[in-house]
Amino acid sequence: MFATKRLQKELIKLNEKLPPGITLVKADDLKEWLMDIQVMDDNPIYKDETYRLKFTFSGNYPIEAPEVVFTPVQTPSRPIPLHPHIYSNGIICLDMLAREGWSPVHNVESVCVSLQSMLTSNTKRERPEGDDKFVKYNTRRPKDINFVFHDNGV
Amino acid sequence: MASLPPRAVSQRRPSPRDDSASLQQQTPARTGSSSTTSEDSQTVLLNSPSSSSRSAHNTDLEFSRISHPHTTDEPPQPITEPRRCWICFSDETEDDENTSEWRSPCPCVLEAHEKCLLDWIADMEAPNSRRRAGSHQSKILCPQCKSEIRLERPSSLILSGVRAIEMATSLFLLPGTLLTVGSAAYSTLALVGRAHVYQIFGTQDALQILGPLYEAPDIHNNSLGARFLIELRDHWRLHLGLPMIPTALMLSRSTFADSFLPFLPLVFFVGNGGSRDELLQVSWPPSAAFTMALLPYVRGMYNTYYEMVWLPRERRWLKEIQPRADADVGNDINAEVDGGDEDGNVVEEAIELEVDLGIFGDWNNGGAADNNGADENPPVPVARGPGNPPEVAPVGDMDADEAPPVEADNAAPAPNVPQAVPQAQPAVPLEQRVRRERNIAFSATSFAQTILGAVVFPSIAAAVGEALKLALPKSMVNPPSTGKPTGFLQTKWGRSIVGGCLFVGIKDALMLYVRWKMAQNHRMRRVLDYDRSRTKGRNK
Numbered sequence: 280m281f282a283t284k285r286l287q288k289e290l291i292k293l294n295e296k297l298p299p300g301i302t303l304v305k306a307d308d309l310k311e312w313l314m315d316i317q318v319m320d321d322n323p324i325y326k327d328e329t330y331r332l333k334f335t336f337s338g339n340y341p342i343e344a345p346e347v348v349f350t351p352v353q354t355p356s357r358p359i360p361l362h363p364h365i366y367s368n369g370i371i372c373l374d375m376l377a378r379e380g381w382s383p384v385h386n387v388e389s390v391c392v393s394l395q396s397m398l399t400s401n402t403k404r405e406r407p408e409g410d411d412k413f414v415k416y417n418t419r420r421p422k423d424i425n426f427v428f429h430d431n432g433v
Numbered sequence: 434m435a436s437l438p439p440r441a442v443s444q445r446r447p448s449p450r451d452d453s454a455s456l457q458q459q460t461p462a463r464t465g466s467s468s469t470t471s472e473d474s475q476t477v478l479l480n481s482p483s484s485s486s487r488s489a490h491n492t493d494l495e496f497s498r499i500s501h502p503h504t505t506d507e508p509p510q511p512i513t514e515p516r517r518c519w520i521c522f523s524d525e526t527e528d529d530e531n532t533s534e535w536r537s538p539c540p541c542v543l544e545a546h547e548k549c550l551l552d553w554i555a556d557m558e559a560p561n562s563r564r565r566a567g568s569h570q571s572k573i574l575c576p577q578c579k580s581e582i583r584l585e586r587p588s589s590l591i592l593s594g595v596r597a598i599e600m601a602t603s604l605f606l607l608p609g610t611l612l613t614v615g616s617a618a619y620s621t622l623a624l625v626g627r628a629h630v631y632q633i634f635g636t637q638d639a640l641q642i643l644g645p646l647y648e649a650p651d652i653h654n655n656s657l658g659a660r661f662l663i664e665l666r667d668h669w670r671l672h673l674g675l676p677m678i679p680t681a682l683m684l685s686r687s688t689f690a691d692s693f694l695p696f697l698p699l700v701f702f703v704g705n706g707g708s709r710d711e712l713l714q715v716s717w718p719p720s721a722a723f724t725m726a727l728l729p730y731v732r733g734m735y736n737t738y739y740e741m742v743w744l745p746r747e748r749r750w751l752k753e754i755q756p757r758a759d760a761d762v763g764n765d766i767n768a769e770v771d772g773g774d775e776d777g778n779v780v781e782e783a784i785e786l787e788v789d790l791g792i793f794g795d796w797n798n799g800g801a802a803d804n805n806g807a808d809e810n811p812p813v814p815v816a817r818g819p820g821n822p823p824e825v826a827p828v829g830d831m832d833a834d835e836a837p838p839v840e841a842d843n844a845a846p847a848p849n850v851p852q853a854v855p856q857a858q859p860a861v862p863l864e865q866r867v868r869r870e871r872n873i874a875f876s877a878t879s880f881a882q883t884i885l886g887a888v889v890f891p892s893i894a895a896a897v898g899e900a901l902k903l904a905l906p907k908s909m910v911n912p913p914s915t916g917k918p919t920g921f922l923q924t925k926w927g928r929s930i931v932g933g934c935l936f937v938g939i940k941d942a943l944m945l946y947v948r949w950k951m952a953q954n955h956r957m958r959r960v961l962d963y964d965r966s967r968t969k970g971r972n973k
Contacts, residue, residue, distance in 0.1 A: 281521065281552070284521060284522075284523065285520075285521050285522045285523075288522040288523065289522065339556070341520060341521075342520075342552055342553050342556045343556070382553075382576035383519065383520040383549075383553055383576075384519050384520075384543070384576040384577060385576075386522075
């Protein structure tokens with residue numbers, strides 16, 4: 280109920296106007312939304328690519344953070360962006376999306392904008408340390424993972 | 434103030450209305466039939482006056498409730514846009530009778546419904562498995578301006594008491610754990626040390642040394658603390674020294690304990706009994722304390738001798754058995770390639786053999802240990818040994834122990850670790866990775882080996898000492914029936930020490946022989962041709 284009302288409001292706003300580089304792909308229900316984001320400047324790592332984000336909301340949204348991951352899509356091409364805080368299975372290590380960093384003042388749009396700027400400011404073409412192992416063995420949901428947020432530079 | 438009582442009624446509105454409605458129908462009948470008023474009718478009567486004017490009254494209430502925030506909480510400056518709750522994103526215009534009041538808890542523009550704020554705060558303060566009373570420790574900060582959001586909440590003595598206790602217990606968690614683990618380790622070490630004293634000195638002398646431990650406490654002194662202090666004052670050497678025996682034994686297996694004198698704990702006991710002169714003789718045979726004090730020097734001399742004389746040869750022999758490690762080994766390349774498996778088996782066999790003794794391998798003289806095992810064991814088998822199972826040795830089953838001896842090397846800060854790298858052959862990345870993974874497994878095994886070796890070595894020394902007693906002529910090992918022992922080997926501890934030294938010496942000699950023999954055999958290997966004539970003959 281709480282989540283529904285707020286998501287409806289967010290949806291109305293998203294349908295009205297969106298920041299550049301962010302598009303709403305699918306929001307059929309109030310459980311799972313798909314967004315596309317693009318990096319607007321010409322960072323060579325992300326130039327001419329679009330990435331698909333999947334938002335999953337719990338009934339406690341916005342008290343609880345949404346689960347946000349990149350999902351790969353074949354057509355149209357939506358790869359997982361190369362970034363030292365994004366695992367190759369799309370899981371994002373960002374304090375804003377974790378329990379401690381989240382606050383209800385954030386919303387779908389602000390999350391998208393944050394991810395955009397996280398990509399824009401990146402200069403390293405690499406995956407997080409231990410990406411192979413993590414992708415292979417991780418069975419937890421993103422929000423249950425205790426990321427250590429150490430890198431404030433990116 | 435005027436609005437308070439009606440609000441209290443209005444909060445109860447949903448249920449009392451139904452109840453009173455049904456009760457009201459009964460009341461006239463009852464009051465009509467009898468003059469007695471039951472409790473039921475009384476409560477109904479109290480409510481009934483309001484029921485007459487209920488409908489009008491309620492609409493009034495609703496108006497007052499909605500207008501309430503406007504009148505009381507409104508900031509002085511006029512608001513152009515409707516307020517919007519930063520949590521549920523609804524704005525003022527959508528407020529209905531169920532919406533809670535608006536709150537503006539911080540200096541910035543964020544405003545929210547009180548209910549929304551409380552939900553959010555509850556989520557942040559939610560009790561978890563450890564703090565069942567929840568915590569109000571961390572401040573609640575506005576996510577935008579980071580100023581503290583203050584709450585007024587009823588205080589409960591019990592609740593805050595429980596919270597304080599939970600805080601305190603969490604503070605004591607770490608020291609408590611350390612204390613428990615530490616005292617457990619102390620007791621274990623003291624027990625092991627006691628066993629070592631028995632083994633090296635024999636029952637009789639050990640009883641003298643450890644005598645104070647068996648004394649009954651002074652029953653006239655009732656204070657537990659005082660008793661403890663007296664015990665500590667009188668026998669601190671024992672209480673400090675006993676746990677130090679196995680500790681020093683373990684430490685002395687690594688290089689960094691070279692500067693310590695591992696015999697120190699034993700000296701504690703020997704020096705303890707001033708009057709027990711048979712343990713403190715200055716003349717021949719030397720006293721136990723004197724002998725123990727000599728051990729580190731004997732050990733150092735032996736190590737130097739080994740390093741000067743035997744280590745270079747040993748290294749050479751080890752190098753020889755490596756696949757094409759050196760061009761001058763002169764092995765036929767083809768034979769080497771084909772013989773790879775055979776070669777591996779040889780190495781493996783040798784390793785098993787070595788491990789049988791390897792646990793004690795690092796030891797030299799009784800109580801003192803040498804560290805040459807680190808140099809003496811080859812770095813090579815790690816690099817190649819194809820079939821070393823990195824399993825942990827079952828404790829107490831030395832013969833079945835197949836753990837590679839090289840483990841100790843990799844864990845110890847031994848000089849051969851850097852050596853192993855250049856020797857790592859045309860090592861493909863895969864091999865390197867395997868090795869790195871093994872290194873991790875090795876450290877645990879080598880830890881177990883170190884401990885096991887330290888615990889078992891005194892027993893071995895004592896056993897070899899007993900064997901000496903049986904093997905040598907009686908006049909040498911039995912003290913004269915009267916008076917003090919006249920020879921070193923006539924005391925149990927003397928035999929134990931000699932036994933320990935002998936064991937280390939023999940073991941090193943055997944290992945050197947094994948290395949040498951392996952190198953010898955390595956040169957004489959050849960691959961057998963397949964015997965075609967036999968199969969042909971069989972076919973015919």
